[in-house]
Amino acid sequence: MANGISLGKAFGIPLRLHYSWFIVFALVTWALTVGYFPHAHPHWDMKTTILAGILTSLLFFGSVLVHELAHSIVAQAAGIKIHSITLFIFGGVSQMTEEPKQPQVEFRMALAGPATSLVIGGTFLVIYFYFANIPEFVKAISFWLGWINLVLAGFNLIPGFPLDGGRVLRSLLWWRSGELLKATRTASNIGRGVGYLFIFAGIGLIFYGSWINGLWLAFIGWFLENAAATSYRQLALLDMLKGHTVSELMTTECPTVPPQLNIERLVHEQILTSGRRCFPVMDRDRVVGLVTIHDVKSVPREQWANRTVADVMTPVQKLKSVSPDDDLTTVLRILTEHNINQVLVIKNGNLLGMVARDSLLTFIGVRSELGT
Numbered sequence: 057m058a059n060g061i062s063l064g065k066a067f068g069i070p071l072r073l074h075y076s077w078f079i080v081f082a083l084v085t086w087a088l089t090v091g092y093f094p095h096a097h098p099h100w101d102m103k104t105t106i107l108a109g110i111l112t113s114l115l116f117f118g119s120v121l122v123h124e125l126a127h128s129i130v131a132q133a134a135g136i137k138i139h140s141i142t143l144f145i146f147g148g149v150s151q152m153t154e155e156p157k158q159p160q161v162e163f164r165m166a167l168a169g170p171a172t173s174l175v176i177g178g179t180f181l182v183i184y185f186y187f188a189n190i191p192e193f194v195k196a197i198s199f200w201l202g203w204i205n206l207v208l209a210g211f212n213l214i215p216g217f218p219l220d221g222g223r224v225l226r227s228l229l230w231w232r233s234g235e236l237l238k239a240t241r242t243a244s245n246i247g248r249g250v251g252y253l254f255i256f257a258g259i260g261l262i263f264y265g266s267w268i269n270g271l272w273l274a275f276i277g278w279f280l281e282n283a284a285a286t287s288y289r290q291l292a293l294l295d296m297l298k299g300h301t302v303s304e305l306m307t308t309e310c311p312t313v314p315p316q317l318n319i320e321r322l323v324h325e326q327i328l329t330s331g332r333r334c335f336p337v338m339d340r341d342r343v344v345g346l347v348t349i350h351d352v353k354s355v356p357r358e359q360w361a362n363r364t365v366a367d368v369m370t371p372v373q374k375l376k377s378v379s380p381d382d383d384l385t386t387v388l389r390i391l392t393e394h395n396i397n398q399v400l401v402i403k404n405g406n407l408l409g410m411v412a413r414d415s416l417l418t419f420i421g422v423r424s425e426l427g428t
């Protein structure tokens with residue numbers, strides 16, 4: 057979700073438009089301008105129809121944004137930091153920096169979105185049904201926005217994770233049993249089932265000739281199935297790593313190199329003989345950085361004799377490190393967030409070892425193969 061346009065901030069939360077959003081904005085605007093409004097209001101001239109289409113589409117995505125803001129505001133009130141809210145091709149998503157730690161919080165957070173959509177939809181329908189003297193244009197827009205927000209609330213309340221309804225279901229199961237992983241498995245299995253149902257219904261619609269709606273439904277189904285399976289896998293992974301510490305996995309014997317060593321000698325005397333890809337750089341008894349094969353490759357071969365380790369290494373200030381007592385989930389988070397292959401293990405300023413991505417993957421692989 058990194059690619060996109062910033063829309064500024066609301067309640068301290070950055071709002072963003074992902075590039076894929078423009079596709080769904082164009083689709084909705086097109087459906088309203090070419091399909092819905094000319095049919096519902098045939099006597100409108102073209103300018104009015106187009107204006108209504110664009111305005112309604114914008115207000116619809118505005119409603120989606122408010123729905124997401126509702127989730128985020130409740131989360132923030134519970135102390136969960138929200139990274140950003142992004143509108144993308146399948147609607148809106150609030151990116152949390154962490155998952156809720158209590159089921160009660162998740163319950164409130166998940167319900168806040170659909171509840172807000174219900175209120176927005178209800179308000180538009182009140183405008184439509186109870187205000188007689190407003191212009192037809194406003195009435196027409198209010199009618200469509202009223203129903204679509206009710207549909208949005210209803211759709212999101214489907215009890216399949218990671219839809220809001222699935223989160224509500226998970227929080228209730230979690231609340232009752234105290235077992236987050238099991239609750240997530242049930243809710244995401246329902247989510248995957250709903251995803252498959254959408255895919256089949258979409259294929260059915262395509263056979264009945266409604267291929268745009270069919271394709272769209274199948275596409276949403278595929279996205280849901282995928283998201284449900286991925287969220288469960290991620291949680292299962294964290295659960296597997298929880299309770300295991302860095303000291304169980306770190307390599308303690310790591311040959312170090314001095315900063316003034318030139319690249320030529322680093323390659324021939326260290327990398328080629330040891331087969332290691334990465335070396336802590338030590339100046340006397342202090343860690344000053346880390347040099348990897350990747351750094352070496354950035355230097356043209358003919359300069360190997362004139363450049364030193366100090367020229368190409370990542371300095372210690374920029375390195376990520378963990379302590380031997382840290383949880384392995386911390387290591388996984390650091391490796392993924394910064395897209396790096398190893399972290400140094402440092403305690404009281406002393407280098408104790410390293411944890412590499414490879415050994416973490418082996419650890420995970422062996423455990424999932426044994427099913428423990």
Ligand SMILES: [Zn+2]
Nearest residue numbers: 169170212220
């Ligand atoms: Zn929601």
